[in-house]
Amino acid sequence: xxxxxxxxxxxxxxxxxxxxxxxxxxxxxxxxxxxxxxxxxxxxxxxxxxxxxxxxxxxxxxxxxxxxxxxxxxxxxxxxxxxxxxxxxxxxxxxxxxxxxxxxxxxxxx
Amino acid sequence: xxxxxxxxxxxxxxxxxxxxxxxxxxxxxxxxxxxxxxxxxxxxxxxxxxxxxxxxxxxxxxxxxxxxxxxxxxxxxxxxxxxxxxxxxxxxxxxxxxxxxxxxxxxxxx
DNA sequence: CGGGATCCATTAGGATACTG
DNA sequence: CAGTATCCTAATGGATCCCG
Numbered sequence: 634x635x636x637x638x639x640x641x642x643x644x645x646x647x648x649x650x651x652x653x654x655x656x657x658x659x660x661x662x663x664x665x666x667x668x669x670x671x672x673x674x675x676x677x678x679x680x681x682x683x684x685x686x687x688x689x690x691x692x693x694x695x696x697x698x699x700x701x702x703x704x705x706x707x708x709x710x711x712x713x714x715x716x717x718x719x720x721x722x723x724x725x726x727x728x729x730x731x732x733x734x735x736x737x738x739x740x741x742x743x
Numbered sequence: 744x745x746x747x748x749x750x751x752x753x754x755x756x757x758x759x760x761x762x763x764x765x766x767x768x769x770x771x772x773x774x775x776x777x778x779x780x781x782x783x784x785x786x787x788x789x790x791x792x793x794x795x796x797x798x799x800x801x802x803x804x805x806x807x808x809x810x811x812x813x814x815x816x817x818x819x820x821x822x823x824x825x826x827x828x829x830x831x832x833x834x835x836x837x838x839x840x841x842x843x844x845x846x847x848x849x850x851x852x853x
Numbered sequence: 854c855g856g857g858a859t860c861c862a863t864t865a866g867g868a869t870a871c872t873g
Numbered sequence: 874c875a876g877t878a879t880c881c882t883a884a885t886g887g888a889t890c891c892c893g
Binding site: 640641642643644645646648649650655656659693694715718719721722723725726727728729730731732733734736 | 750751752753754755756758759760765766769803804825828829831832833835836837838839840841842843844846
């Protein structure tokens with residue numbers, strides 16, 4: 634699964650490029666969330682995909698997963714310090730994307 | 744195909760997120776290229792995917808396609824002015840990606 | 854509660870052949 | 874030269890059931 638990417642842009646696209654990853658990160662910005670919280674916040678994501686994306690983000694070091702060995706189990710996800718280095722980048726990406734969404738309805742150049 | 748994206752990050756990932764799109768853009772930064780040039784520059788991309796990604800980027804307004812009605816045909820691709828607004832964003836993404844590639848071999852935190 | 858396992862649908866990407 | 878068209882495989886995402 635880990636292969637060399639010729640352009641580092643592909644790296645960040647790979648890290649962020651899962652259908653629900655941006656939303657997951659978005660919800661973790663301000664506070665730690667439990668698995669069930671994320672399920673409620675992102676209701677269209679299936680359990681499987683939520684789990685899978687959370688695992689991916691964890692492997693990349695972006696988020697942290699804390700397990701409380703209680704019954705019933707409790708698992709908390711949070712943005713790691715390293716993950717926070719993504720935020721400024723995400724902001725720039727967001728700004729361009731937001732503008733692009735507006736541009737999409739512009740008239741074609743003559 | 745056009746659907747609302749809840750987070751604008753998804754927009755830019757959608758625009759850049761094709762296997763060969765970053766490379767296409769990279770090669771168009773400094774100069775206009777013909778289709779056959781891009782084929783040589785990105786030899787692993789199939790004709791089909793190259794065409795498909797070029798069409799996508801054109802539809803998004805990122806690149807321009809100029810057809811010379813000669814025989815044999817000649818088609819030139821170039822970055823549009825609007826496409827150039829992506830460059831600073833791409834740079835930031837690149838920088839993070841580059842650093843991330845180094846981090847990947849770091850030892851896990853204790 | 855927070856998953857794992859399994860099976861299915863959709864999409865992305867690739868190989869090859871053909872054409873104006 | 875710059876593609877289309879067709880067929881195929883791989884990867885992603887989703888639905889459902891089960892379990893400690």
